[in-house]
Amino acid sequence: MSPTETEITADLIRVLLKEQHPDLAELPVTLGARGWDNQVWRLGDDLAVRLPWATRSADERLLKEHTWLPVLAPHLPLPVPVPQRLGAPSERFPRPWIVTTWVAGTPADRAPAARxxxxxxxxxxxxxxLHRPAPAGAAAGRGRAGPLADRAEGFAGQLAKATELGLLDDPEAVRAVWEDALAAPPWDGPALWVHADLHPANVLTADGTFCGVIDFGDLCAGDPASDLAAAWVLLPDGATGAFHDACRPSPDAATLRRARGNAAANALGGLLIGDAGDRGLPGGKPSWGPPAREALRRLTATRQG
Structure with missing residues (x-):
């Protein structure tokens, strides 16, 4: 974590708007959420201001969203935060920031899908x-959206830490899911647009189902298995089969094996952040623990998921 030295407040946001987007400066400003990379402040009823406040990579991610989300959003069936204005670095706030549309809903880590x-x-x-061939110029998938072998070292470390802390009922079953995924044939299709960060805090719910997707900072061109992994983390028991049947094209066996490995790795990360305060977060994010534990239970209960 590398926090910005500037304290982000409603007053600061009003000043920034007055300097660069004065037509928005009189709208009410209220804190929406302090995320991993950015703070989100609601601006009036329909807009939000996102400002990087932690990791230095947040600047690049915001600019990527500003470039690509207006292109993708019209083709997506769920609301996403569409950039409307770009804020330039200034003496008052030395990092870029954006104004986006506000996406209503409750994060799925606090209100899981029930229908x-x-x-x-x-x-x-x-x-x-979303999973359409990405154009030239799209960021290449790394980590979660790249070859699964790229995550092997990180997975091993997370598995060892979670085992040491007693967070897993059956570490060997989790390892078996991973090893089966690692042995699956790699993605050999075109590089597709992938969100690459579909954990429960980035998917919104209302009335028991999904109503929006946020935080496209990891958007890239890569293996769709990265996103298909979300089924085990986001959906209730018994719903992964219906999900796979509804996907077009239907994912093949190798892709599902890689998706299960990604899901196991993502769930381990969520478990450590939620239950162990990992990555420098005092107290962690407690709401991340339950969906991570449920995902690992589903993944290890049966190889078919």
């Missing part, structure tokens, strides 16, 4: 629309 079939179809429709 299994509807949630499965909604998630499948969103990913079917």
């Amino acid at each position: 299994a079939d509807d949630a499965a179809r909604t998630l499948a429709a969103f990913l079917t629309a």
Whole structure:
């Protein structure tokens, strides 16, 4: 973590707006959330201001969203935060920032999807629309959206730490899911647009199903298995089959094996952040623990998920 030295407040945001986007400066400003990379402040009823406040990579990610989300959003069946204005670095705030549309809903780590079939179809429709060949100039997938072998060292470290802390009922079962995924044939299709960070805090719910997707900072061109992994983390028990059936094209066996490995790795990370305060977060993010534990239970209960 590398926090910005500037304290972000409602007063600061009003000043920044007055200097660069004065037509928005009189709208009410209220804190929405302090995320991993950015703070999100609601601006009036329909807009939000996102400002990087922690990792230095947040600047690049915001600019990437500003470039690509206006292109992708019209083709997606769920609301996403569409950039409307770009804020330039200044003496008052030395980093870029953006004004986006506000996406209503409750993060799924606090309000999990409960309507299994509807949630499965909604998630499948969103990913079917997103997973199109990415154009030249799109960031290449790394980490979660790249070859699964790139995550092997990180997975081993997380598994060892979670085992040491007693967070896993059956570490060897989790390892078996990973090793099966690692042995699966790699993605050999075109590099597709992938969100690459579909954990429960980045998917919104309302009335028991999904109603929006936020934080496209990891958007890149890569292996769709990265996003298909979300089924085990986001959907209720028994819904992964309906999700896979609704995806177009239907994922092949190798892709599902890689998706399960990604899901196991993502769930381990969520478990450590939620239950162990990992990555320098005092107290962690407690709401991340339950969906991570549920995902690992589903993944290890059966190889078919």
